[in-house]
Amino acid sequence: xxxxxxxxxxxxxxxxALAAWGAAPSAGKVAGGATPAAKPKLPPKPKRSKLPAxxxxxxxxVVGVKCDxxxxxxxxxxxxxxxxxxxxxxxxxxxxxxxxTKLELVCVTTPSRIPTLQSKRVDIIVSTLTWTKxxxxxIAYSIPYYSATGRLLVPNNSSIRTVRNLGxxxxxxxxxxxYAAWTRNCFKDSKLLEVDSPALAVxxxxxxxxxxxxxxxxxxxxxxxQDRTLKxxxxxxxxxxxxxxxxxxEGAMAAWVNGAIRYMRAHDEFAKILKGVGRRTGAPSSLINxxxxxxxxxxxxxxxxxxxxxxxDCTSR
Amino acid sequence: xSLLASIDWHFIREHLPDFWQGLKNxxxxxxxxxxxxxxxxxxxxxxxxxxxxxISQLAAAYVEVIRNTPxxxxxxxxxxxxxxxxxxxxxxxxxxxxxxxxxxxxxAFNTENFRAGFEAVPARFREAxxxxxxxxxxxxxxxxxxxxxxxxLPSSINTYISVLKNTSLLTAIGYVELTSTGYNLxxxxxxxxxxxxxxxxxxxxxxxxxxxxxxxxxxRLALPERGR
Numbered sequence: 001x002x003x004x005x006x007x008x009x010x011x012x013x014x015x016x017a018l019a020a021w022g023a024a025p026s027a028g029k030v031a032g033g034a035t036p037a038a039k040p041k042l043p044p045k046p047k048r049s050k051l052p053a054x055x056x057x058x059x060x061x062v063v064g065v066k067c068d069x070x071x072x073x074x075x076x077x078x079x080x081x082x083x084x085x086x087x088x089x090x091x092x093x094x095x096x097x098x099x100x101t102k103l104e105l106v107c108v109t110t111p112s113r114i115p116t117l118q119s120k121r122v123d124i125i126v127s128t129l130t131w132t133k134x135x136x137x138x139i140a141y142s143i144p145y146y147s148a149t150g151r152l153l154v155p156n157n158s159s160i161r162t163v164r165n166l167g168x169x170x171x172x173x174x175x176x177x178x179y180a181a182w183t184r185n186c187f188k189d190s191k192l193l194e195v196d197s198p199a200l201a202v203x204x205x206x207x208x209x210x211x212x213x214x215x216x217x218x219x220x221x222x223x224x225x226q227d228r229t230l231k232x233x234x235x236x237x238x239x240x241x242x243x244x245x246x247x248x249x250e251g252a253m254a255a256w257v258n259g260a261i262r263y264m265r266a267h268d269e270f271a272k273i274l275k276g277v278g279r280r281t282g283a284p285s286s287l288i289n290x291x292x293x294x295x296x297x298x299x300x301x302x303x304x305x306x307x308x309x310x311x312x313d314c315t316s317r
Numbered sequence: 318x319s320l321l322a323s324i325d326w327h328f329i330r331e332h333l334p335d336f337w338q339g340l341k342n343x344x345x346x347x348x349x350x351x352x353x354x355x356x357x358x359x360x361x362x363x364x365x366x367x368x369x370x371x372i373s374q375l376a377a378a379y380v381e382v383i384r385n386t387p388x389x390x391x392x393x394x395x396x397x398x399x400x401x402x403x404x405x406x407x408x409x410x411x412x413x414x415x416x417x418x419x420x421x422x423x424x425a426f427n428t429e430n431f432r433a434g435f436e437a438v439p440a441r442f443r444e445a446x447x448x449x450x451x452x453x454x455x456x457x458x459x460x461x462x463x464x465x466x467x468x469x470l471p472s473s474i475n476t477y478i479s480v481l482k483n484t485s486l487l488t489a490i491g492y493v494e495l496t497s498t499g500y501n502l503x504x505x506x507x508x509x510x511x512x513x514x515x516x517x518x519x520x521x522x523x524x525x526x527x528x529x530x531x532x533x534x535x536x537r538l539a540l541p542e543r544g545r
Contacts, residue, residue, distance in 0.1 A: 111504040118507070138507050172491075176504025193411070193491045194501055200397070204491075207400030208408055 049255040051096050055123055060102040063089040064116050064125035064245075067107035068197050070222050071277050072128050072146075081105050082280060085126040087273040088145060088244075088264075095260050109196065111176040114139060117245050124257060125245035128216065132178050132240070133309040140248050142257040144241030144302040145270065147294045150179060152233045153205060153213040153220045160212055162235045166190045172201045172210035178311050179214040182238060186314035205230065218291065225283070238310055241302040261296070270295035329511050332502060336515055339498030344523070346415045346494060347481040353420035354480060358427025358473065359466070363457060365428065366435035366465075376428060383425035389486055392418045396490040415484070415492045423480040427473055434469025435461050467538050474531045478524055485520075495519060 055061060065085050066073030073083040086105065093103035108116050113127045117139060130148065131141055154160050160169065172193040173179040183192045193210050195201050202223055204210040213220070217236070224230050244261070246254050264270055274295050278288035296302060361376040383391065396414045399407040409417065438461050446456040485496035493501070499512045 111500070114507055115509065134505065175501055180501070181505055194497075194504075195491045196489070203397050207397065207406070209396070209400070209411065 049259050051256055052252040061093050062104045062122045064106045064108040064113055064122040064127050066127045069128055071281050084277050089126045092260055110174045129245045130178050130240050130242050131304040132311050140246045140254055141243035143261050144243055145261055147241040147302045148216040149236040150238040151217045151220050153230055156229055156231055163237055169211040171212055171214050172204045173214050181311045185312045265296040268297055271297055325511050328508055335498050339495040340519055343484050343494040346484050349416040350419035350423055350480045351477045354423030354427045357424030358431045361428040362431025365432040380425045380428050388422050388483055411492050415487050419480050419483055423476055426476045430469045430472040435465035437468045438465045470535050
């Protein structure tokens, strides 16, 4: 019994020592990061706001992105994050610190992205975040960096032609998406099914649990291109820009992000990112070109529908 | 105290109808699940206890598969796997998927509960019944089931409570029961504290009521002291 107690005590001491050893280097890093030894080489800086203090001290951005939403945030075949949103985040890291690697990407989902931002787990979220009036009450938006439209994905033999044919049908979308709120407000004679991921929603349409998947055009086009048994109806609705999600009250963060977006728009970098992602995902160039109107360009800027609440506007159906 | 003050009670009052609808769906699925698992438990438990050929082995396989896999995986299989079976896709309504998953899960655990209960009936009782001329089935119905069922009651209470709580996992297939309602609401309004307080109280109330009811039944059916 005595030997057993000695063994347990020794084990506890070993565990405590390991924990202390594990904690020590990160404590040292935080102290050392405040005074960087060598400044990274930055690209020519236009007049932009200062980087927020906590990001500057950390030496990298921590950004929430999607990991299951091609072609904006997904994991490629090599296991690395890729996508339009991810490339925007990487460009932010490059503009701030001179290197695309000064970035930590955190996977978020539609329902988890705003709580993840509010809990300060991430600095900002670049995660297919459409502007809605309800969301502006909890977070702040940057200026737009993309504009998506809602579309309907149906099986090839479906009788649904437009958004007006949805009476009595089951509409599937992801939890917390603006389409869920719009369906609840404007399609009271349809059944709404909310699932946690876009992939499950596509499965629901394929196996007949739902009649249609209401979602963003870019994702649905990718699905329809790869799965020949599904197609999109022709109508488009709820064309609302996306923004970077920022905590309310963080003026310095918002100023920096807006400045970066303006810089990228002036240098037509969004179109370059879009083409790069399209190439890497194997999309035909005609498809990529058809999407060039959805990104900010020197002669193409988007504004949010301020003062309006498209999600409760049932006249667009 | 400030936590109570910061809770948005108006929000809770405004959405009570949604929570009530979700609770009704939970109770519907749990009710069918509990009743079904009771029936499965008695039938398959009896088959296992009496070592009926074929059925006993099949029941053993069923119990092992269900007990050794996570219920979430079972729910996903029934909802997304069955419709994609290559030779014979099975399409079920969402409500059917819901009660079927929890019933299959509860039935496996209950089978073991009742098997143990039936096997605990002293052999002399069954032999006495046979000696008195009762057939196999009559022995079971008049001797083994009443006594073995009462022995199995406390452990099956655990199973029924777990069936009720496991209905919360049906969020995964989008079935709008209580947890799903809360989760959907949270995704749109971000009022997590208020929503999860309501969910906590609702589940606590329902599960406590269920176990109190069953304990009442158990008290009324209590076996007399077996000090013969």
